[in-house]
Amino acid sequence: MTREKGNALPDLPASPVGDPPSRRHRIHPAWWVAAVAFLALLAAAGFRAAPGALMVPLNEEFGWSTTVMSLAVSVNLLLYGLTAPFAAALMDRFGVRQVVATALTLVAVGAGGSVLMTASWQLLIFWGVLIGLGTGSMALVFAATIANRWFIKRRGLVIGILSAGSATGQLIFLPPVAQLAETAGWRTASLLIAAVALAAVPVVWFVLRDYPEDRGVLPYGADPATHSAPIKATGNAARRALEGLAFASKRRSFWALAIAFAICGATTNGLIGIHFIPSAHDHGMATTTAAGLLAVVGIFDIAGTIASGWLTDKFDPRILLVAYYAFRGVGLVLLPWLLSDTVHPSMILFVVIYGLDWVATVPPTAVLCREIFGDRGTIVFGWVFAAHQVGAAGAALGAGIIRDSFGTYTYAWWGGAALCVIAAILSITVKRTPHLAPR
Template sequence: MPKFRRHHNRTHRVFYGWYVVAASFAILFLTGSASTIIGVMIKPIGDDFGWSRTSISSAIFVNMAVYALSLIITGRLYDRFGPKWVIAGSTVLFAAGFALMATMDSLWQFLLYYGVIAAAGFGGTTVPIFGSLMGRWFDKWKGLAASLALAGNCLGQFLLIPVFSDLIDGSGWRITSLWIAGLCGAVGLVLTLTVIRGDPGQLGLKAYGADSGKQSAMKKLGRAAAVVEEPRGAAAPALAPAAVAARPRDLTLLEAMRTPALWLYTFVMFVCGSGDNFVTTHLVPMVTDYGVSTSVASNMLAWLGLISLAGILVAGPVSDAIGYKIPIAITFAMRVVVFAILLKYQGIVPFWVFSVSFGFTVLVTAPLTPMLVRTLYGVTHIGFISGFIVTVHMIGGGLWAYLAGIIFDNTGDYRLAFWISLGFAAAAAVAMLLIREKRHLPKEGSTGTGPRADT
C-alpha cells in the first residue's frame, strides 16, 4: 500500500478528489430524479387505489420523517466509518424500497416501502452526505466542488423526470418503480465501491488546497505570534498563547446547540424544507388541477430541477467570495416574491414563471450547509451537525407536504398553503441575517460535553 500511495501521488496529474466529484454527480443524477418522481405519481397512484391526497401525502410525511432520522444515523456513521459503506448500504435500501413499491396493493405497504425502506436509503444517497464528502476532499474551492457534485441532482431531475413521466403514462407507475430501483441500485453500487473514497489520506493525499492554505495561515501566525524565549538548556521553546489559540478545538453537536447560530439556521432549514417538498410534491397535481396536461406539468417540475442547478452553481463560487448567509437570505427573499406572484396569477404562463423562479432557490442551501457548519464549528463533527440540521429540514418538508394535502382536501386548492409558505420565507430571510458568521469557540476549559460554547 505505501508503494501504491507514493506512485499515486507522483503519477496522477488530476487530483483524485475530482473523480470523487464526478462519481457523486452521477449518483445524485439518478437519486435526484427518484426523490422527486413521487410528485408525478400522486395522481396515478391515487386513481388506482382511490386514495385522497391526504392519504398519499401521509406516506410522503413518513418518508421525510424517516429520511430525517436516517440523516442523524448516517451522519454519525459517516463521521466514524467514512462515506463509502454508508452510501453503499443506503443504495441497497433505496433500490429495495422502489422495487417493493411495484408490488404494493394497500396503503400500509406504501407507508412501509416508500415511507420507511426507501426513505432510509435516501439518507445516505442524497445531497447532505455528498456535500459533507466535498468538505473532506477540498479545502480550496470547496464551494465549487460541492456545487459541481450536487449539480447531478438538478440535471437528473431535468432529464429523467420527463422520461419517467412518459414511462408512467405508457407502462404504469409500477414498471417505472422497477426501472428506478434497477438504475439507482446498479450504478450507485458500482460507483460507490470503485470510486468513492472518504478521505484524501486513504490515498496518501491531502485535501485540495490544504498546503497553500496552511502556508498562508502560518505566515499570518508568524506575524501575530512570537516564540517565547526559554532559558538556555530548556527542552524546547514554547509557542506564545496566540499560536495555541490559532488552532481551536472543533465543537460537538451539544456545544453547537448552545449557540444562537445553530438554532437560527435550523429554523431557516425547517422553512427551506417545508417550501421545497411542498412545491416538488404538489406542483404537478396542482398544475393539472388547472387543466394543464401531465406532460407539461412534468416538464415544469423538470425545469425547476434544471434551474436549481443554476442556483447551486452560482451559490458555490459566490459563497467562497462573500460568505454564506447573504446568498441564503437572498434566496428566501426571492421565495417571498415568487409565492406572491403565484397567489396573484394562475395560468400556464404564471406556472412556468413560478417553476423556473422557485427552482433557482431550491438547492442553494445544499452545498452551503456543510460549509457553513465547517465555518462555524469546525470539521470534526461536520457530518453529525449537518445531519441534525438537515434532519429538521426534512421533517419540515414532510410535515408541510402532508398539511398541504389536508388543506387541499378541505379547501379545494392550495392558496392557504402558499400564504403560509410566503410568511415563513420572509421570517427565514430575516433569521439568516441575524447569524454571526464566524468561528465559534468552546468555552475555556470545555472538553466537549460540559460548559457552554462561545456564542
C-alpha cells in the same frame, strides 16, 4: 479504522500540494471522487422526483386520497432528514462507500418492492420507511463529507456541484417517470428507479474512498506545511451524532440556521416538489406538462446551486440566504395566479426563478456550519438538514390536508411565502463566531 487500498483508480504518485496538482496529477483524485459522489446523488434522486408524478395514477387505481399519499411522502421526508446526522457519523466510523452502497440498495428495494402494493399502509413501508432511510443515508451530508475531507479550496463550489446532483436526478428522471406512469403504468416507472439505483452501487464501491491519504495525496488545495492528518472517528456513531446535537443546540446560531433551513425544506421539497403537479392538474394542466415544468426547475437548479457555491466562496453567506428566501417568497405569493391549463410566459419565468433558488441555500448553510462549528460542522449540518426535512414533511402533509379541506392549494402557497420572510430574518441574525470544542 483500517481503510482498504482499492484499485479502481490507477495508483498515482502523491502530489505534495493539493492545488494546483502536479503535472503527473493532471486531474486531482478529489475530482474523481466528487464525480462519483455526484453520480450516486443523481441515482438516489430518482425517487425524489417520483411521488408528484405517481400520485395521480395511484389515486386512479386504488382511490387513495391526497392526504394518505402525502402522509407516506411525509414519512419519507422526515426519515430522509433524521437519518442524515447518524449517516454522517456512520460515514466517519465505518466508511463512506459502505454507507452509500447500502443506501442505494435500500432505495432500489423500496422502489422495486412498491410494485407489489395492494394497501395504503404498504405505501408507508416502501415509499416512507425504506426509501426514506436510503435517501437519508446519503443526503446532503454526504456532499458535505466529500467536500470537507477532499477539498480545502473550492469547498463551496464542490458542495454546490454535489447539491446539484439531486436536481440533475430530478431533471433526468421526472419526464420519463411521468411518461411511463401515463403509458406503461406507475409500476414500470418504479422499476426504472430501482434499476438506476442498483446500477450505481458497483461504481460507488470501486471508486469512492474515505480520505485523500487513501490515494496517497493531500486534499485539493492543501498546504503540506500546515496540513495535518484528519482525526479518525472511533466509538459509537449514534453517540457521536447525539453529542454533536447537544453541543450545537446550546448555540443560537444553530437554531437560526435550523429553523431557516426547515422553512427551506417546506417551500421546496414539501410544497413545490410534491404538490406542484397535483395543483397544476387541478387547473387543467396535463400531468406530463406539469412534470416537464418541474424538470425545468431542475435544469435551472443546477446552474443556481453551482453559482451559489461560487458566490459562497466570495461573499457573506448570510446575505446570500436573505436574498434567496426573499425571491422564493415572492414566487409563492404569485403562484396561484400563474397556474392554468396551459403554459404562459409568466409561468416560465416563475419556473426559472424558482429553479435558480431551489437549493441555492445549501452551500452557504453548509459553509456556515463548518465555519461556526469546525470539525463538528458536518454532523451539525446533518442536524440542520434534519430540520430541513422536518419542514418538508410538515409542508407535504399540511398542503395535502389544505387541498382536501378547501379544494385548492392557494392557502398552502401563501403560507409558504410568509415562512420565507421568517427564514430571511433568521438568516441575517446568525453570528459567524466559531464555537469550537475538543473532539
